[in-house]
Amino acid sequence: MQSVADSLKALAELATKPPVSVVSAAFAAAGHELALVGGPVRDAFLGRAVHDLDLTTDATPDQILAIVAPLADAHWDIGRAFGTIGARIGGETVEITTYRSDTYDQVTRKPAVEFGTSLETDLLRRDFTVNALALTLPAQILVDPSGGMDDLLASTLRTPSTPEVSFGDDPLRMMRAVRFTAQLGFDVDEETRVALGEMAGRIENISAERVNEEVSKLLRSPEPRRGIELLVDSGLAAYVLPEVPDLRLEIDEHHHHKDVYQHSLTVLEQAIDLEHERHAGEEPDLTLRLAALLHDIGKPATRRLEPGGVVSFHHHDLVGSKLAKKRLRALRYDNETIADVARLIELHLRFFGYTDGAWTDSAVRRYVRDAGSQLERLHMLVRADVTTRNVRKADRLSFAYDDLESRIAELAEQEQLDSTRPDLDGEQIMGILNLSPGREVGEAYRFLLELRLEEGALGEEEATRRLTEWWSTR
Known part of the structure; x- marks a missing residue:
C-alpha cells in the first residue's frame, strides 16, 4: 500500500x-x-x-x-x-x-x-x-x-453493521467478501468469518446469474487462490462449486496420492503465470482459469484403491469434463465457455502419453485437430498441470512438451495444420462418386480426413485416386 x-x-x-x-x-x-x-x-x-x-x-x-x-x-x-x-x-x-x-x-x-x-x-x-x-x-x-x-490501513474486511444483518440483507455479500480477499489481498475479520460459515446456506437464495458474476470476478482477480480457500473453508463452495471442496480426498495409511485440492490451486496459479508470460497485458483468461481449477474434479468419482498402495483415477478426464458441463450450466455460463472448458478438461491428459514413446506425425495432427481453437489454452493447462517436486521428472515433462510444441509449429508451417481438412471437399466428393448429399458423402469425407491426418497433404489427384479405390472396395 x-x-x-x-x-x-x-x-x-x-x-x-x-x-x-x-x-x-x-x-x-x-x-x-x-x-x-x-x-x-x-x-x-x-x-x-x-x-x-x-x-x-x-x-x-x-x-x-x-x-x-x-x-x-x-x-x-x-x-x-x-x-x-x-x-x-x-x-x-x-x-x-x-x-x-x-x-x-x-x-x-x-x-x-x-x-x-x-x-x-x-x-x-x-x-x-x-x-x-x-x-x-x-x-x-x-x-x-x-x-x-482504519480497516483499509489494516487490510481488513468488516461490515458496517453486524455481518448477520449485512449478509441477511443480501447474501451475495458473502461472495463479495470472498472476491475482495482475492482482489484486494485483504483478510476478513473474525466476526465476519464466523458469520460466513454460519450463513453459507443462504447463498442458495441468490440467483445463479449473480453468483456466476462473483465467481467470474474472483477467478479474474490477481490472486484467486486466497478467495477460493475462503470460499471452501467458509462452506460457501459446498453450495456454489461443490466439486472443488470435494477434491479434498482422504488419504489412508496404506494408499497415498497427492493432495488433489492443493494441486488444483497450484495448477491455477501456474496457469495464471503462463497466461501473464504468453499474453502479457491482456485481459484475464476466464476459460483457462476455470479449466485449471476444475481439471481434476473427476477424480473423487473415479478413485480406486489398488493393491500395493496404488491409487488410480481412470477416465477422470472424461468424467471431469461431464461434471464441469453440468456445474457451469447450473451457474448459467454461456455455451461457448462451457464447451471450451469441458474440452480442455477432456484433453488435459492426452499429452502424458507423449513421453512414453515418440508420437507419429499423425498423432500430433490428431492432438491439434482435437484441441481445435483451444490449442493455445491446452498448451498452458498441460504445462501448469506439472506440480511434481521431483525436479528431474518436471524437467523431463517440460522438455517433452517443448518438443511437442516445436513439432506442432513445424507441421503447421509445412501443412497449414491449423486448418486441417481433406484434400477434397463435399462437392468434389459428390461429383467424383456421383452421389447426392447424404450419409455416404460423410463417410467418404471422414475417409479422406483420416488419410490427411495419417499422411499429410496428398494433393487433389492422389486424393481422387485413393477415394475411388476405397469406394470400389466398399
Whole structure:
C-alpha cells in the first residue's frame, strides 16, 4: 500500500480531474451535495487504478438528469428506479445515485428502495466498511462513519453493521467478501468469518446469474487462490462449486496420492503465470482459469484403491469434463465457455502419453485437430498441470512438451495444420462418386480426413485416386 500522504494526494487528484471536476461544479451550482463514493475512493487510497466513477447525491433522479444532460455526450436512466443515472462525459462513464436508505425484509432479499437525505445513512447501508467511504465534492472532505479508513490501513474486511444483518440483507455479500480477499489481498475479520460459515446456506437464495458474476470476478482477480480457500473453508463452495471442496480426498495409511485440492490451486496459479508470460497485458483468461481449477474434479468419482498402495483415477478426464458441463450450466455460463472448458478438461491428459514413446506425425495432427481453437489454452493447462517436486521428472515433462510444441509449429508451417481438412471437399466428393448429399458423402469425407491426418497433404489427384479405390472396395 502507498503512504497515507500519497493516498490523500491521489484522492485529491481524482477529485480535481475531469469528468469529476466538471460534474462537481455543475452540482454545486445547482445547490446539491455530491460525493465520490465506494470503490473509487478505496482504490485511489490504495494506489490502485480507478475504473469506475461512482458518485452519490441528495438530488433526485430527475434532478440528476437535468444537471448532467447538458454536460454529457450520452446519458441513460436504466437504473432510475434505484436512483441511478449514468452518463458519458469527456470519454468517461460516471454513475450518479441518489442517497438511499433501503430496508430489507430478510425474505425476498429485494430491498424496498427508499431515497434518503443523508450521506452518512447511505454509507452505513453498504456492504463493507472499506466501501463505505466518501469524498465530498468540491470540498474534498473524507466521510467515514464506520471506520473504513482504519480497516483499509489494516487490510481488513468488516461490515458496517453486524455481518448477520449485512449478509441477511443480501447474501451475495458473502461472495463479495470472498472476491475482495482475492482482489484486494485483504483478510476478513473474525466476526465476519464466523458469520460466513454460519450463513453459507443462504447463498442458495441468490440467483445463479449473480453468483456466476462473483465467481467470474474472483477467478479474474490477481490472486484467486486466497478467495477460493475462503470460499471452501467458509462452506460457501459446498453450495456454489461443490466439486472443488470435494477434491479434498482422504488419504489412508496404506494408499497415498497427492493432495488433489492443493494441486488444483497450484495448477491455477501456474496457469495464471503462463497466461501473464504468453499474453502479457491482456485481459484475464476466464476459460483457462476455470479449466485449471476444475481439471481434476473427476477424480473423487473415479478413485480406486489398488493393491500395493496404488491409487488410480481412470477416465477422470472424461468424467471431469461431464461434471464441469453440468456445474457451469447450473451457474448459467454461456455455451461457448462451457464447451471450451469441458474440452480442455477432456484433453488435459492426452499429452502424458507423449513421453512414453515418440508420437507419429499423425498423432500430433490428431492432438491439434482435437484441441481445435483451444490449442493455445491446452498448451498452458498441460504445462501448469506439472506440480511434481521431483525436479528431474518436471524437467523431463517440460522438455517433452517443448518438443511437442516445436513439432506442432513445424507441421503447421509445412501443412497449414491449423486448418486441417481433406484434400477434397463435399462437392468434389459428390461429383467424383456421383452421389447426392447424404450419409455416404460423410463417410467418404471422414475417409479422406483420416488419410490427411495419417499422411499429410496428398494433393487433389492422389486424393481422387485413393477415394475411388476405397469406394470400389466398399
